Amino acid sequence: xxxxxxxxxxxxxxxxxxxxxxxxxxxxxxxxxxxxxxxxxxxxxxxxxxxxxxxxxxxxxxxxxxxxxxxxxxxxxxxxxxxxxxxxxxxxxxxxxxxxxxxxxxxxxxxxxxxxxxxxxxxxxxxxxxxxxxxxxxxxxxxxxxxxxxxxxxxxxxxxxxxxxxxxxxxxxxxxxxxxxxxxxxxxxxxxxxxxxxxxxxxxxxxxxxxxxxxxxxxxxxxxxxxxxxxxxxxxxxxxxxxxxxxxxxxxxxxxxxxxxxxxxxxxxxxxxxxxxxxxxxxxxxxxxxxxxxxxxxxxxxxxxxxxxxxxxxxxxxxxxxxxxxxxxxxxxxxxxxxxxxxxxxxxxxxxxxxxxxxxxxxxxxxxxxxxxxxxxxxxxxxxxxxxxxxxxxxxxxxxxxxxxxxxxxxxxxxxxxxxxxxxxxxxxxxxxxxxxxxx
Amino acid sequence: xxxxxxxxxxxxxxxxxxxxxxxxxxxxxxxxxxxxxxxxxxxxxxxxxxxxxxxxxxxxxxxxxxxxxxxxxxxxxxxxxxxxxxxxxxxxxxxxxxxxxxxxxxxxxxxxxxxxxxxxxxxxxxxxxxxxxxxxxxxxxxxxxxxxxxxxxxxxxxxxxxxxxxxxxxxxxxxxxxxxxxxxxxxxxxxxxxxxxxxxxxxxxxxxxxxxxxxxxxxxxxxxxxxxxxxxxxxxxxxxxxxxxxxxxxxxxxxxxxxxxxxxxxxxxxxxxxxxxxxxxxxxxxxxxxxxxxxxxxxxxxxxxxxxxxxxxxxxxxxxxxxxxxxxxxxxxxxxxxxxxxxxxxxxxxxxxxxxxxxxxxxxxxxxxxxxxxxxxxxxxxxxxxxxxxxxxxxxxxxxxxxxxxxxxxxxxxxxxxxxxxxxxxxxxxxxxxxxxxxxxxxxxxxxxxxxxxxxxxxxxxxxxxxxxxxxxxxxxxxxxx
Numbered sequence: 001x002x003x004x005x006x007x008x009x010x011x012x013x014x015x016x017x018x019x020x021x022x023x024x025x026x027x028x029x030x031x032x033x034x035x036x037x038x039x040x041x042x043x044x045x046x047x048x049x050x051x052x053x054x055x056x057x058x059x060x061x062x063x064x065x066x067x068x069x070x071x072x073x074x075x076x077x078x079x080x081x082x083x084x085x086x087x088x089x090x091x092x093x094x095x096x097x098x099x100x101x102x103x104x105x106x107x108x109x110x111x112x113x114x115x116x117x118x119x120x121x122x123x124x125x126x127x128x129x130x131x132x133x134x135x136x137x138x139x140x141x142x143x144x145x146x147x148x149x150x151x152x153x154x155x156x157x158x159x160x161x162x163x164x165x166x167x168x169x170x171x172x173x174x175x176x177x178x179x180x181x182x183x184x185x186x187x188x189x190x191x192x193x194x195x196x197x198x199x200x201x202x203x204x205x206x207x208x209x210x211x212x213x214x215x216x217x218x219x220x221x222x223x224x225x226x227x228x229x230x231x232x233x234x235x236x237x238x239x240x241x242x243x244x245x246x247x248x249x250x251x252x253x254x255x256x257x258x259x260x261x262x263x264x265x266x267x268x269x270x271x272x273x274x275x276x277x278x279x280x281x282x283x284x285x286x287x288x289x290x291x292x293x294x295x296x297x298x299x300x301x302x303x304x305x306x307x308x309x310x311x312x313x314x315x316x317x318x319x320x321x322x323x324x325x326x327x328x329x330x331x332x333x334x335x336x337x338x339x340x341x342x343x344x345x346x347x348x349x350x351x352x353x354x355x356x357x358x359x360x361x362x363x364x365x366x367x368x369x370x371x372x373x374x375x376x377x378x379x380x381x382x383x384x385x386x387x388x389x390x391x392x393x394x395x396x397x398x399x400x401x402x403x404x405x406x407x408x409x410x411x412x413x414x415x416x417x418x419x420x421x422x423x424x425x426x427x428x429x430x431x432x433x434x435x436x437x438x439x440x
Numbered sequence: 441x442x443x444x445x446x447x448x449x450x451x452x453x454x455x456x457x458x459x460x461x462x463x464x465x466x467x468x469x470x471x472x473x474x475x476x477x478x479x480x481x482x483x484x485x486x487x488x489x490x491x492x493x494x495x496x497x498x499x500x501x502x503x504x505x506x507x508x509x510x511x512x513x514x515x516x517x518x519x520x521x522x523x524x525x526x527x528x529x530x531x532x533x534x535x536x537x538x539x540x541x542x543x544x545x546x547x548x549x550x551x552x553x554x555x556x557x558x559x560x561x562x563x564x565x566x567x568x569x570x571x572x573x574x575x576x577x578x579x580x581x582x583x584x585x586x587x588x589x590x591x592x593x594x595x596x597x598x599x600x601x602x603x604x605x606x607x608x609x610x611x612x613x614x615x616x617x618x619x620x621x622x623x624x625x626x627x628x629x630x631x632x633x634x635x636x637x638x639x640x641x642x643x644x645x646x647x648x649x650x651x652x653x654x655x656x657x658x659x660x661x662x663x664x665x666x667x668x669x670x671x672x673x674x675x676x677x678x679x680x681x682x683x684x685x686x687x688x689x690x691x692x693x694x695x696x697x698x699x700x701x702x703x704x705x706x707x708x709x710x711x712x713x714x715x716x717x718x719x720x721x722x723x724x725x726x727x728x729x730x731x732x733x734x735x736x737x738x739x740x741x742x743x744x745x746x747x748x749x750x751x752x753x754x755x756x757x758x759x760x761x762x763x764x765x766x767x768x769x770x771x772x773x774x775x776x777x778x779x780x781x782x783x784x785x786x787x788x789x790x791x792x793x794x795x796x797x798x799x800x801x802x803x804x805x806x807x808x809x810x811x812x813x814x815x816x817x818x819x820x821x822x823x824x825x826x827x828x829x830x831x832x833x834x835x836x837x838x839x840x841x842x843x844x845x846x847x848x849x850x851x852x853x854x855x856x857x858x859x860x861x862x863x864x865x866x867x868x869x870x871x872x873x874x875x876x877x878x879x880x881x882x883x884x885x886x887x888x889x890x891x892x893x894x895x896x897x898x899x900x901x902x903x904x905x906x907x908x909x910x911x912x913x914x915x916x917x918x919x920x921x922x
Contacts, residue, residue: 028482029778068469071470090779
């Protein structure tokens with residue numbers, strides 16, 4: 001329960017910090033409603049729609065209502081998939097409003113000891129330190145090793161974890177040896193004609209749990225004619241922090257990343273995780289109030305591209321023969337890659353150019369799978385409901401291969417396959433891995 | 441703050457509501473109430489006391505009876521996309537939702553009819569019947585979001601109004617819950633039916649002020665076999681207006697004949713990125729449907745007419761897909777304009793289509809006179825324009841000028857034989873002007889009907905009727921009051 005003093009503080013900060021012009025920019029036409037997964041899944045409850053959430057934020061700012069746990073829950077239940085943004089004719093920057101609102105509530109909310117410990121563990125001790133990410137062979141592994149899990153178990157915290165977490169453990173990929181990660185070179189030369197220099201944003205999860213996908217990405221870039229550098233001192237993009245109300249920490253991480261990539265002087269900054277890309281592309285926004293950083297952030301953002309987009313730009317699919325054994329393939333959009341990076345045609349172009357692939361469009365491919373960062377852990381019930389509906393649509397495509405472009409989506413699809421007991425019959429792969437496979 | 445007495449009254453009301461619909465279908469949380477305090481009309485907001493989601497027609501009737509006995513205002517709400525503040529609960533009370541009444545009850549292909557509950561989203565109906573080669577023509581811009589109950593209550597129009605008419609023309613029968621707690625059925629799956637007053641039409645467009653629609657049977661027609669879309673480009677907005685009148689006077693009735701001015705074009709293009717021409721003063725988006733050869737012939741002829749009326753270019757949509765993109769983009773016009781200024785106020789003054797060019801010119805002149813920014817788009821073919829004022833609600837001086845400008849636009853529309861609202865409804869926004877159109881005697885008849893059905897005034901109070909009609913301007917001519 002929120003105390004009166006907490007409510008007052010939150011209200012005051014809403015008045016001071018929320019972007020009122022942006023709140024007013026929502027003219028309440030409702031065009032966002034059909035695009036919102038939680039609005040649909042809750043049986044058309046306005047409280048769980050973008051228009052409703054903006055009205056709640058504006059209501060607090062205007063002083064029409066006081067903040068309460070109900071409102072916090074409405075915001076918590078938002079996947080942050082941002083499917084409402086491309087369909088908004090007024091161009092409301094919903095994602096930014098959500099992040100600001102969450103950040104204010106988070107800062108003032110009194111949390112129970114275990115939740116606080118968990119947040120501290122994830123946001124301060126783990127993700128901002130790539131060496132620790134490497135050390136932790138998996139998220140669960142980290143808890144086991146750090147001693148956090150002992151504390152958590154002692155006070156019964158693990159009982160709070162949803163069933164999805166246990167299933168998730170089963171589908172986690174094989175983690176590479178730390179030595180292997182450390183020994184990887186930082187520079188790779190182009191093959192064929194040189195077209196550009198690309199700096200890889202390696203990503204925290206991508207460079208630990210999905211190390212081989214990063215290697216596939218590097219290989220594809222080389223084949224497409226890029227010199228590839230992996231700048232040192234880069235960190236996690238900060239998305240998890242930004243989306244969870246830890247904006248200040250995210251800003252620090254953004255600065256370090258900008259610095260790291262400036263040194264590489266590459267033509268492109270390449271990511272292979274839609275979730276990271278969508279946060280990296282916001283660096284200029286989160287640093288807009290810091291004059292010495294704003295320009296540098298803009299330059300950083302202007303070079304950013306997803307792996308699919310650069311491959312299509314460089315005509316990779318036209319200059320290389322791609323072939324796979326005959327199979328039906330479908331594609332689940334990464335919400336952030338689609339709605340924020342606006343990259344959705346490119347992955348489809350690439351998949352359709354592979355010989356032997358029968359591409360079946362997934363109905364509702366553009367809606368969230370329920371993964372949404374840590375959403376599937378903290379809002380497990382809604383996440384599983386969304387995932388189960390997603391798997392019904394996958395079933396209709398009769399695809400044996402589900403392709404995604406983001407680690408969270410990839411794990412979620414694997415989880416979905418496990419839930420419908422199709423493990424071994426249907427597989428989920430990252431597009432970079434599939435493309436490399438098609439090349440060999 | 442509520443007095444102790446009304447607090448008691450509310451808690452008694454709540455207990456009784458729970459008995460009718462079950463606790464899970466009543467929301468009285470602050471957040472639950474706030475999100476039903478508004479609709480798509482700018483500057484209107486008021487909190488309801490309860491949000492109630494009945495599960496069937498009997499429960500709706502029981503809630504109405506309870507509200508009638510306790511003098512509690514009741515506001516039926518679909519998806520809250522209306523543009524005249526009709527679903528804003530200005531007097532508090534109960535907001536009724538239809539999330540539990542959203543089923544298609546019967547698809548009768550023999551009688552070309554479909555029977556639905558009020559909470560079904562309009563587009564769901566069109567998509568379903570089109571799969572079977574049938575057609576439900578009314579297509580308000582919000583059809584992907586709005587519910588059929590809302591469309592019927594507002595008598596919504598849309599882009600196909602010119603050829604196919606509006607929601608009213610496709611409602612065959614209704615079931616309606618009345619304030620006295622009774623359910624009545626009106627009409628039937630009949631082409632001919634003259635048994636008494638046409639109550640179906642009375643409830644259509646009554647804006648929730650008489651009863652609550654609990655079921656509707658809609659008329660379907662065969663789906664046209666083909667369609668074709670063109671864009672006619674103009675450097676003179678009046679020339680575009682004249683083309684509209686010329687097309688109609690040549691006995692051409694296209695399915696869609698939309699007008700967009702330059703500012704609207706720019707805003708829409710900014711959102712949709714589909715390559716709309718933004719260097720011209722206005723365009724007409726014209727669509728014809730029907731048998732292939734007739735569509736070809738009509739489109740050819742319409743293109744000729746546009747050219748002879750000084751269209752600088754006429755472009756044919758290359759594919760069905762491209763045509764669909766254009767129509768979809770047009771549907772976003774109002775919301776796209778909203779990106780330009782904090783507040784967008786839209787009206788839908790409507791004139792006989794022969795007067796379109798005059799009206800387009802008059803709107804431009806009035807905007808200049810009051811120093812306000814007005815963009816115009818709309819269903820030019822049926823004379824239904826949407827002059828949209830881009831403003832800022834925080835600027836009191838400008839808001840006053842906006843109000844005066846719109847009053848003059850209404851006055852002009854009536855002078856040309858038109859009306860203050862073509863399809864958005866009276867609600868609160870146009871209530872002060874209703875008497876201008878109807879005259880005192882006309883209002884009296886409507887008040888009489890209202891009183892007969894809803895003697896305690898619980899049905900959507902504060903809408904349609906007002907205590908204070910806006911004073912007419914000197915330019916008004918009373919002879920034109922219908």
